[in-house]
Amino acid sequence: MNSSLLLTIFIAFLYSIAAANTPEPEAADPEKLSDCVKKCLGPIYKMKRTFLYVFENFEKVCELLEDGAFCAQKCEKEDQHKFWQFTTFYRVYCVNHEEELEEHLPCLKAAAKDVDSVCHDRCRTVNKAEPGMNKQEKLDRACKAVECSTVCYFHEFAQDCPKAQSLLIRMNLDQINEVSLSLHPKQHEGMSHECRDIHNLEYMKAAMLASLEE
Incomplete structure (x- = not known):
């Protein structure tokens, strides 16, 4: 799977939970998903993607993930892998x-x-695309949006819930690590620094902790 797709997956479930504007699976995935995995992802994609919704409906959210995972077992192995990539955010929280x-x-x-x-x-x-931007420039902008969203959510929640600070750090790093492990080393090498940064555990940890000093 190419790095563009994996970044799309990461952005769809890490950044867009802030923007609450994730597209449907057909639009989010440049490589068409099978009908089987689309069916399994459907109820998850229909959820409102805000942290307020996730935290107010945490049990329901996790039940939908569990149901989707059971559904995905009937799909081909490659599709099962895609299901878990698309649901990284929820898996980190619910599992x-x-x-x-x-x-x-x-x-x-x-x-x-x-x-x-x-x-x-x-x-x-x-994340706002400007007229004349090429595909790489749009991807770089999206990667900066992921960084902004990750740091902002960590900072705001850590300020309001200081006892959760350590857990918030670990959950964010867990998400980043899950995506990074899906990438081949050569894919890392081919990334722009904007996109490489959001896969760098040390960089992102430092950015989150630095935000608390501002």
């Missing part, structure tokens, strides 16, 4: 860190509405 997250849900839920609004306003212009 990797579910028990830890539940302790902090009341605080995160209370903060989420304002945080969604702040980060949407702060990062929406970063």
